[in-house]
Amino acid sequence: MANITRTDPLDELFRGFFVRPVDFNRAPAQAPSIKMDVHEEGDNYLVHAELPGTKKEDIHVVVEGNLVSISAEVKQEKETKEGDRLLRSERYFGKVSRSFQLEQDLDDSKASATFxxxxxxxxxxxxxASPSKRLTIT
Known part of the structure; x- marks a missing residue:
């Protein structure tokens, strides 16, 4: 005997149209990281860190020995107009941070930062480095 299956014409029309379900209220899967370049130039390390959408007042840099920590808070500036409706936002709002170690200790009293x-x-x-000192034994 032949098997009879029932199909919906709309299923055939939309089959393969959506590869995966669309969720417009989905949060980003992963918070963005701080992208940066570190160069060694003579007696200095130069760091360029990308922090788009961040204000200068919301960035914190801590230097301890050879450890550098950068943290920032990205805030959403809401400006909604009457009748406007946000359908999708792919921007991250929250805190990001990154820490890294360098080969040598840093002189934090002479360190500078610009944004x-x-x-x-x-x-x-x-x-x-202070030169080694030989002790005389008396």
Whole structure:
């Protein structure tokens, strides 16, 4: 005997149209990381970190020995107009942070930071090693 199956014409029309379900209220799968470049130039380390959508007041940099920690808070500036309805937002709002170690200890008293056009620039001078001192035994 032949098997008879019933099909819906709309199923045939939309089959393969959507590869996966669409969820417009979905949060980003992963918070963005701080992308950066670190260069060694003479007696300094130069760090360029991308922090788009961040204000200068919301960025914190901590230097301890050879450890550098950068943290920032990205805030959403809401401006809604009457009658407007947000359908999808793919921007991340929250805290991001990153820490890394360098080869040499840093002189935090001479370190400097500037923030311009979403890029944080750090100049981190290396701590000058004191020459070894030979002790005389008396």
């Amino acid at each position: 311009n056009d979403g890029v944080l620039e750090l100049t981190l001078p290396k701590r000058t």
